[in-house]
Amino acid sequence: MKALKIKGLSFKYVTSSRWALKNINLEVDEGEFVLITGPSGCGKTTLCRCINGLIPHFYEGEYKGEVVLFEEIKVHEHEPYELADKVGMVFQDPESQLFMTTVEREIAFGLENLGLDREEMKNRVEWVLGLLGIEHLRDKAPYELSGGEQQKVAIAAVIAMRPKILVLDEPTANLDPMSALDVINTLCRLRKEMRITVVIVEHRLDMLAPLVDRIIVMDKGSIIISGNPREVFSKEVSRLERIGVEVPKVCLAYKELINATKSEVPLTPDEFVKVILHAKKGCNRSKGSLV
Amino acid sequence: MPRRDVIEVRDLWYKYPEAKEWVLKGINLTIKEGDLIAIMGENGAGKTTLVKHFNGILKPDKGYVKVCGLDTREHTVAELAKYVGLVFQNPDHQIFASTVLEETMFALKNFGWDPERAKRRAKEVLKEMGLLDYINTSPFSLSGGEKKRLTIASVLVYDPEILVLDEPTVGQDYGQKRRLAEIIERINSLGKTVIVVTHDIEFVAEYIEHVIVMSRGTIIAEGEATKVLCDDNIMKRARLLPPQLGMVVKNLEDYIDFKGNFLRLPVFVENLRRWLENDENVKGI
Incomplete structure (x- = not known):
C-alpha cells in the first residue's frame, strides 16, 4: 500500500509571486524511509507542510x-488535527514545538x-519514554535539556500519537555531530x-545515505532526482554538486579514482576502504594500469 | 618578521552569574596575526563563551584576555569591537535596522564617520558580499544565507583586525557554505585573523588547517586538522566525529603514508592515485 501519493501538486504562498512547488508527483510505500534534500529555498519545507x-x-x-x-485520505479535505494520528511532524527547532513544564x-x-x-495516556507516555530511552528526562523541563535531548522529546511527543507517517524537517540542523547521529x-x-513510514528532510547526506531507501532531490520547487542512494551517487554527482547539495566525500573521491562501471559506489568510509583495497589488488595483477 | 600575538588568553576562568559550574576552566591560548583557526567542540563545550571574551562582552572571573595588547578588563566593548568583529550564530539576534544599507552603516555611524563616506564604504562591502541589489530592502525579507552574509558585511565594514564567526554554517546549504568559505579565505588572505567557531567537521576538514578542540570548558587539543581531527581519542572526548576522509586514512594507514593536507579532496585523491599506480605489491591484501 502507498502511505503517500502526491499527484500534480503545486503551491504558491499568498505572500509570494512564485510557485514554491511545481507539479510534484511522488509516491511513498508504507514502511519506506525517504530522504528529501536540496538547496535552501528548493521547496522541501513547503512539501512537508503539504x-x-x-x-x-x-x-x-x-x-x-x-x-x-x-489511498483514501485527501489532506486538503481534513483539518491537521484530524490527521494527527496519521502524520506526525518534527521541526528543525525543537524549542518551537516544546512548551510544557515537564x-x-x-x-x-x-x-x-x-x-x-x-489510563491509555499513561500507558502511551511510559511506552514512548522507554522506546526513546528518555525515562530519566521525564520530570525535567524541556528548556533544561540539550538540543539533542529536546529533539528526542519532540519525536517522542509525536510518536506517542502513533502516527503512521513521520515527517521530519531538518531535525538535526542545530545539533552537534554526535547528537545528530544519536537522533538519526x-x-x-x-x-x-x-x-x-519516515520522510526526513536533511542536509547530512553522509550520515543518512547509508540508511535510507530512497533519496529525493528538489530544486526550485520541483523533484529533479529520485532513486536509491547508490543509484543517485553513481549517476548524479555532478548535478548534485552544481545545484549545491553536499555529496559525501567518499562518493566524490570514488568518482575521481575509479571507473564507475566496475564496482558499486561506496556510501561509507568502510565501504570506500574495501573498494580501494580491491582496486589495488586489481592494479597489482595488471601491473600498474589503473582500473 | 615574526607575526605578533593578536589574542592572548591566560588561565581564563569564567562562570555565568548565579551558576554553580565553571563554563571555562583555565583556558590558555595564543592566536597570531593572520591565523585562520577553527574552534571546535560539542554544544555546551564553552566555545561561544570563550569568543565572547575576545570583544569584552564577557570579562574573566580569573586570568586575563589581551586583544591586540589591550587587557579586556580595562576596555569597553565599544573600544574592543574596533579590533574584534563578532558575528553571532543567529542573524536575527544581530539585525535590527530597516534597510540592508542602514544595517551595514550602523557601526560606522557609531564610530562617528561622515555619512557619505560611511555609505560609500558600506556599498563597497555589500558589493563584495553579493548584496548590492538589496541595499534598500528590509533585512528581514532576506533568505537565511543572505542574512548571514549581511551580518558579516556589517562587521567587515569597519575593518576589524580579527573576525570571529560563531557557527557560520548552521542552516546553510552546501552552495552557501562554499561561498562562505571563499569569503573567509579572501578576508584571511588580506592578512586578517579569522576565528571560526563550529562543529561542522566536514567544513573544517575542507577549508581550515589549524584547529582547537574544546570539551567541558577546557582546550583538549590544538594543532593541524590532519592530526587533531583524525585522532580517535580526541574526537571521542570532544564528542565529535572524524571527517569521512580522515576515517578512510585511518583505515589505510598500514598501507599508505598519506602526505600533505589529505583532508582536502584533491590531495587525498592524489595520494591514493599514486599508491594505486605504483608497482609494489602490498602485503596482506
Whole structure:
C-alpha cells in the first residue's frame, strides 16, 4: 500500500509571486524511509507542510493537485488535527514545538488532544519514554535539556500519537555531530520497531545515505532526482554538486579514482576502504594500469 | 618578521552569574596575526563563551584576555569591537535596522564617520558580499544565507583586525557554505585573523588547517586538522566525529603514508592515485 501519493501538486504562498512547488508527483510505500534534500529555498519545507496539512489549512495560497494518505485520505479535505494520528511532524527547532513544564506533560499534551482516557495516556507516555530511552528526562523541563535531548522529546511527543507517517524537517540542523547521529540512530530503531513510514528532510547526506531507501532531490520547487542512494551517487554527482547539495566525500573521491562501471559506489568510509583495497589488488595483477 | 600575538588568553576562568559550574576552566591560548583557526567542540563545550571574551562582552572571573595588547578588563566593548568583529550564530539576534544599507552603516555611524563616506564604504562591502541589489530592502525579507552574509558585511565594514564567526554554517546549504568559505579565505588572505567557531567537521576538514578542540570548558587539543581531527581519542572526548576522509586514512594507514593536507579532496585523491599506480605489491591484501 502507498502511505503517500502526491499527484500534480503545486503551491504558491499568498505572500509570494512564485510557485514554491511545481507539479510534484511522488509516491511513498508504507514502511519506506525517504530522504528529501536540496538547496535552501528548493521547496522541501513547503512539501512537508503539504503532507501534514499545514498547507492548505494553515498557510494560505494557491493549491493545485492533491496529497493522498493511505489511498483514501485527501489532506486538503481534513483539518491537521484530524490527521494527527496519521502524520506526525518534527521541526528543525525543537524549542518551537516544546512548551510544557515537564517532558511527561509535553508528551501527554498531544494525547489529551486526541481525546484518550487517562489510563491509555499513561500507558502511551511510559511506552514512548522507554522506546526513546528518555525515562530519566521525564520530570525535567524541556528548556533544561540539550538540543539533542529536546529533539528526542519532540519525536517522542509525536510518536506517542502513533502516527503512521513521520515527517521530519531538518531535525538535526542545530545539533552537534554526535547528537545528530544519536537522533538519526534513534529514528532508525523506531522505524524498525514500529514499521513506520519516515520522510526526513536533511542536509547530512553522509550520515543518512547509508540508511535510507530512497533519496529525493528538489530544486526550485520541483523533484529533479529520485532513486536509491547508490543509484543517485553513481549517476548524479555532478548535478548534485552544481545545484549545491553536499555529496559525501567518499562518493566524490570514488568518482575521481575509479571507473564507475566496475564496482558499486561506496556510501561509507568502510565501504570506500574495501573498494580501494580491491582496486589495488586489481592494479597489482595488471601491473600498474589503473582500473 | 615574526607575526605578533593578536589574542592572548591566560588561565581564563569564567562562570555565568548565579551558576554553580565553571563554563571555562583555565583556558590558555595564543592566536597570531593572520591565523585562520577553527574552534571546535560539542554544544555546551564553552566555545561561544570563550569568543565572547575576545570583544569584552564577557570579562574573566580569573586570568586575563589581551586583544591586540589591550587587557579586556580595562576596555569597553565599544573600544574592543574596533579590533574584534563578532558575528553571532543567529542573524536575527544581530539585525535590527530597516534597510540592508542602514544595517551595514550602523557601526560606522557609531564610530562617528561622515555619512557619505560611511555609505560609500558600506556599498563597497555589500558589493563584495553579493548584496548590492538589496541595499534598500528590509533585512528581514532576506533568505537565511543572505542574512548571514549581511551580518558579516556589517562587521567587515569597519575593518576589524580579527573576525570571529560563531557557527557560520548552521542552516546553510552546501552552495552557501562554499561561498562562505571563499569569503573567509579572501578576508584571511588580506592578512586578517579569522576565528571560526563550529562543529561542522566536514567544513573544517575542507577549508581550515589549524584547529582547537574544546570539551567541558577546557582546550583538549590544538594543532593541524590532519592530526587533531583524525585522532580517535580526541574526537571521542570532544564528542565529535572524524571527517569521512580522515576515517578512510585511518583505515589505510598500514598501507599508505598519506602526505600533505589529505583532508582536502584533491590531495587525498592524489595520494591514493599514486599508491594505486605504483608497482609494489602490498602485503596482506
